[in-house]
Amino acid sequence: MDLVKNPFLLRLCLEALPQVVQDRSNLWRLHVTRVELYDAFVQHWLGVNKRRLQDLKLSGDKFLALDELLEDGFEQNGMRFQQDLAAAIFREQQGRPVVEYIHKRDRSSWKAAFFSPDPEITLLRDASLLNRVGTQYRFAHRSILEYFYSCTIYMLSRSDREFAPRPRADSSKNDHHPLSQGNLVAESSIIQFLVERVQLDPGFKQQLLAFIEQSKTDERASCAAANAITILVKAGVLFHGADLRGIRVPGADLSGGQFDSAQLQEAELTGVNLTGSWIRQADFSKARMEEVTFGELPYLEEVEGSFSIAYSVDGNFLAVGLEGGNINIYNTTNWTRTQTLEGHSDRVIxxxxxxxxxxxxxxxxxxxxxxxxxxxxxxxIILERHTSWATAVAFSPLGSQVALASYDKTVRIWDPRTGDILFVLPGHTDWVYSIAYSPDGRSLVSGSKDGKVRILDTYTGRMDLVLHKTAPVRSVAYSPD
Known part of the structure; x- marks a missing residue:
């Protein structure tokens, strides 16, 4: 829980917790959602500050302003004030939490509705969960800002179910709805608040489904629909067999969603994340699916066959050996090619x-x-003493040796500093497919088409062990220990 990290907010949460658990008999199985705790916390805060203001000896305009706020519902006005501020921060500042207000400069801007010296605004601001340092204001915690913005979305549904679009209806009034202002996929905390609202309020679920339905006929609803289906999927809503033909949900996060046998023909799914989704027998006929993510890892496409690959020790580079003899080097941070090593005249094996x-x-x-x-x-250094094709190469763990296996039935160990041969491993009667050094570098194992596994002492060149198999040995490896 974010608030636990702040001792001051933790104290108030503990004071608000009794309101959450009241009238619940089975506390042993009690499950308190994050949004329920924040609801109680904010109501408690506003109640405390209402009583504080009532106890003050206000006079003049502030006294009249407080009287009007009390008559109209102080807590409701306090909630609305902070919701509107959160919405403005996301709309005007793309969610950047700090608002600077200098009255002479900003009195004609959107900021004046929250930070001007107007008596009512001053009272609501003083009762809000805001911190001030000089001319800068911000919510007491990032999660408070996210909570109030999620409330802006939810309360529009709760207070006026008519905001939800219906198929073929004019949705122009929804163009300024918070769900239509931008993709919320990156705002995981806001999404989670709304997920819990869906789980607590079936009516909110229906409003979100209505946005998705509206997107079939109204392109302007696509952003709201993308946010809506993201929230519903995260809330565990199932879309098995759902009629989603023609929906427009670009950029939605449907990862982990349940879409078996869903009808998604002609849907706008550009940039949608389907990682880990269940989409068995789903119909994507004629759907727009540019840049859809299915959870696949990055891939490289070469113009010719690749026969060998290796990562650098630090993982920053990947080498790819190609059929024509070149070796391409890629930076694994952005997967751009940084080098092409030219010199071999045949495939790099x-x-x-x-x-x-x-x-x-x-x-x-x-x-x-x-x-x-x-x-x-x-x-x-170019080593040219093999009489046939190379099949495998290996560096010793200390880098003091290199081993080379070949179709000529041999394994040669070289000194990489001088190019001199140190040992030749005899005994195989057919191609040597694979070689590997032990982690301490003391042994080298080789596997051959002749069905034998040979282990060589790399310090002395003596054969330590020969294992006989009944079939060709195509690969060998040591465990890390």
Whole structure:
């Protein structure tokens, strides 16, 4: 709970909690929603401040203003004042919480309705959950601003159910509705407040469904409809088999939604998030689905086949070995290509980064192995002693050795600093498919088409163990420990 982080607000929440639990007999199973707690907290705050103002010896215009507010309903006016301020902050400042007001400069602006020296405005402002530092005002907590903005949306429904659009009706009066002012997907706290309203008030659910229905015939309702269906999905409303043909909900967050067998023909779904949604047998015929997200990870598209890939040690780069012999290097932050390493004349079948990240090892069907500088992109050492295609490459954990497997039935271990051969692993009678170093670098394991797994001591070059299998061994790996 956000308020718990602020001791002052926590004290008031504890004072308001009895109002939430009153008349509830089974406290053992009591579930208090966030919005219920905020409702009680705000009402308690306004009640306390009403009594405080009544106890003051006000005179003149302030006395008359307070008398009028009391007669009209002080708490209701206080709620409306803060809701209107929250709505103005989102409308005029895109939700930036701090409002600066200098009367001489701003008395003709929207800010004057909340911060001018008018007696009634002054009383409502003083009774509100606002903090002031010099000429700057802000709500006592970001969540208070979000709560009041969510109330602006909800109270329009509760106080006047006529605001909800009906199919083929003129919805021009809804153009200025808060749900129509912008996409709320990024405002998770506001969405959550409204989700709880849906769960507590079935009438609010119907109003949101009406916005979605209206969007079928009125493009102006698309923003409100996108927000509405986002709220309903987060509230757990099921849309299995629903008639959603032609709805306009661009940018909606439908992740985790239930849309099995839903009819979404010709729907406007541009930019919609469908990650984790149930959409079995849903009909998307002729729907607009540009930039729809299904939860897939980023992908790279090459113009030719890719035969090997490797991440750098820090994960900042990805190397892709291609059929034509080139190696493309991508920045994993934005997936832009930063380098193309050229030198191999046939497919690159294996690549590996050095532990330091400064070098890249590659083996190719052109019977060469190259050791590239990651900084310059140049091949410092070219190893050409294999008599057949390379099949796999590996750096030792300390970077002091490189191992190269080949179709020539051998595994060679090289010194990457000099290019000298340190050991040749004999014994395989067919292609060597895969190699891997142990985490401590003391052993190298190889798997071959001949059905044997051989383990070499990389310090002495001696064979430690030979395992016999009944089928070709295409891959080998050590566990991290």
């Amino acid at each position: 294996g690549i590996a980064y050095s532990p330091s990240g400064e070098q890249l090892l590659s083996g190719s069907w052109d019977r060469t192995v190259r050791l590239w500088s990651c900084k310059t992109g140049s091949a410092g």
